[in-house]
Amino acid sequence: MKIAIVGATGLVGRKMIDCLKKYKYCNENIELFSSNKSSGSIIKIGKNNIVVKELKHDNLSKKYDYVLFSAGASVSRLWAKEFVKRGAVVIDNSSAFRRGKRPLVVPEINANTITPNTKIIANPNCSTIGVCLPLFALSREYKIISILVSTYQAVSGAGKTAIDDLKHGTTNKLYYKIKNNLIPQIDIALKDGYTFEENKMEYELKKILGSKSIKIASTCVRVPIINCHSECVNVKLNKRPNIKRIKRIFSDFEGIKVIDDLPDNKYPMPILANGKNDILVGRIRIDHSDKNSINFFVCFDNLLKGAALNAVQIMDYLVNNKKIYNK
Numbered sequence: 001m002k003i004a005i006v007g008a009t010g011l012v013g014r015k016m017i018d019c020l021k022k023y024k025y026c027n028e029n030i031e032l033f034s035s036n037k038s039s040g041s042i043i044k045i046g047k048n049n050i051v052v053k054e055l056k057h058d059n060l061s062k063k064y065d066y067v068l069f070s071a072g073a074s075v076s077r078l079w080a081k082e083f084v085k086r087g088a089v090v091i092d093n094s095s096a097f098r099r100g101k102r103p104l105v106v107p108e109i110n111a112n113t114i115t116p117n118t119k120i121i122a123n124p125n126c127s128t129i130g131v132c133l134p135l136f137a138l139s140r141e142y143k144i145i146s147i148l149v150s151t152y153q154a155v156s157g158a159g160k161t162a163i164d165d166l167k168h169g170t171t172n173k174l175y176y177k178i179k180n181n182l183i184p185q186i187d188i189a190l191k192d193g194y195t196f197e198e199n200k201m202e203y204e205l206k207k208i209l210g211s212k213s214i215k216i217a218s219t220c221v222r223v224p225i226i227n228c229h230s231e232c233v234n235v236k237l238n239k240r241p242n243i244k245r246i247k248r249i250f251s252d253f254e255g256i257k258v259i260d261d262l263p264d265n266k267y268p269m270p271i272l273a274n275g276k277n278d279i280l281v282g283r284i285r286i287d288h289s290d291k292n293s294i295n296f297f298v299c300f301d302n303l304l305k306g307a308a309l310n311a312v313q314i315m316d317y318l319v320n321n322k323k324i325y326n327k
């Protein structure tokens with residue numbers, strides 16, 4: 001099987017390589033691509049030392065099975081179809097293909113939106129993936145009326161240059177200095193007073209939860225943390241919530257781990273989520289301002305379930321359903 005990673009030298013690309021190892025794909029035929037900046041570097045996968053190639057036509061093989069993209073939306077728009085022409089199913093981490101009819105997939109929720117003809121599958125934005133697992137779990141027992149999310153997003157969500165900005169007090173990637181600061185803007189400003197990151201949350205949650213009628217708003221904030229996003233979530237339900245039952249709904253759902261014992265000072269935190277596959281959920285409680293609403297707090301590794309792990313899980317799903325889904 002031929003697998004390629006485009007953006008293999010980035011934060012997400014390197015985690016994709018780790019996930020390919022975890023999911024036992026390291027003995028497959030793997031090609032790694034980057035820009036010309038990192039091309040020539042060597043990455044060991046299993047027993048093989050793989051030379052990273054610059055993404056250009058001369059360096060492409062004739063045939064691919066699965067290609068994981070993680071090099072930004074403009075690279076995906078330019079190159080994804082070239083790999084599809086070479087037989088690949090593309091799983092794309094950028095925002096290039098999330099809108100419209102293409103599947104936007106979190107395997108635990110909607111892998112069934114992939115059909116035998118699907119050639120490009122979009123990975124949702126990291127901040128969306130973190131909340132959609134608990135929200136989907138809730139939606140199986142309650143009707144969700146509205147969702148309010150406030151995010152606390154780590155700098156790793158903006159790539160390796162943003163980590164350097166935090167470490168060195170520079171502003172090469174982020175709008176302002178992030179050291180000793182918070183920035184209530186992620187991605188570009190839109191005309192309605194929201195940012196594109198907040199717009200992604202609203203659009204993508206509706207698409208993944210399969211409901212246009214849920215009302216959603218968010219405030220997305222960059223915080224001076226290297227890795228792991230946190231999100232404070234308020235959800236209005238159609239009936240009185242039973243907190244004990246909701247804790248059970250969350251803990252029974254694959255990919256969620258409940259850490260919720262406030263008297264014992266136990267709740268999700270970035271230091272607990274770092275390097276973990278699960279979405280951590282805690283501080284689950286009734287909203288004192290509205291008896292039909294609950295509040296909870298999530299933390300998750302944005303580079304893993306928020307990006308690389310979800311992409312490799314999609315690929316793994318396709319490989320395991322090859323007879324149905326692959327050409």
Ligand SMILES: NC(=O)c1ccc[n+]([C@@H]2O[C@H](COP(=O)([O-])OP(=O)(O)OC[C@H]3O[C@@H](n4cnc5c(N)ncnc54)[C@H](OP(=O)(O)O)[C@@H]3O)[C@@H](O)[C@H]2O)c1
Pocket residue numbers: 006007008009010011012013033034035036037038039055069070071072073075093094095124125126156157158159160161302303306307
């Ligand atoms: N970080 C997250 O938490 C996260 C979560 C979800 C989605 N994403 C998305 O994933 C993508 C990558 O994010 P990242 O955090 O890994 O960024 P990053 O650390 O900045 O890495 C970017 C990668 O893309 C490569 N690249 C840049 N321009 C290229 C080109 N013209 N042709 C081929 N490769 C090129 C870079 O190669 P060089 O090493 O040569 O520069 C590097 O491998 C973005 O679309 C981002 O929105 C990120």
